[in-house]
Amino acid sequence: MQYEPGLSREQLIDLALHRYFAAVDRKDLGGALGCFHDEALFTVQTSHTRHAGRQAIARMFEDFFAAYATIVHRGFTCTVDAAHGRIAASFEAVLTGHDGSVTTLNNTNFWRVRDGRFQEVHVYMSGANVLV
Template sequence: MTEQTDLRQRDYYVDMVEKKYFANVDRKNMDAVLDCFAEDAVFTIQSAFTTHEGRDTGIRKMFENLFNTYSPKIVHRDFKHVVDIENNCCAAQFEVELTDTDGNETYLSNCNFFYLDKNGKFERVFVYMSGENVLV
């Protein structure tokens, strides 16, 4: 077994993705969301060919835009996970419900791939979104 396998089990990844990350995205809790990322993290929306680099710069700006645009409603639900403990990564499929400040509703079915560093923080995230990119 690798050191990472000894440190983290499946529940760690599920908790990190659902409770520490997406639950705080839904609450628009910027500090808690950013705490999930390594300082030099890279966040790629693969389906839109867009990349945001750096927890405190590009990734923060992306979430500021998301929280401002969809301040009435952000909901992530119905998670399905595939965890690869030996490679320190997790895939999550889920549904997204958004309402923007003009009252327009958006529904997406997404799949994200999360790669964690040795400290258990996201170092790489890849997003596959079923519709228009809402993470600009």
């Protein structure tokens, strides 16, 4: 399903990088959830994991934030289809555990945006799923 275009290329990048990933890196649950529609779908394609609705997505983020001392997303390469409200980003995720161990993942996310918020997020993760 296509949604009416609503955000420019720059606005889509801002939503994905400066609002969403910045909130995740700050462990700001409210900021991250504010990027999602109530009935959004979040899937980790590489592990066949699905989180449907804001409540399930919130629980996923609560567990993710608790599992790591620091979370850093960096090195973004974005591809944008503003005419259809879609954006993809490849990036590196560096996760530091409470014991100092470091997990580095090379991921790609695909977003479908409706009315300025995420309707769907599809994640391809290079390692074990940390978003369970």
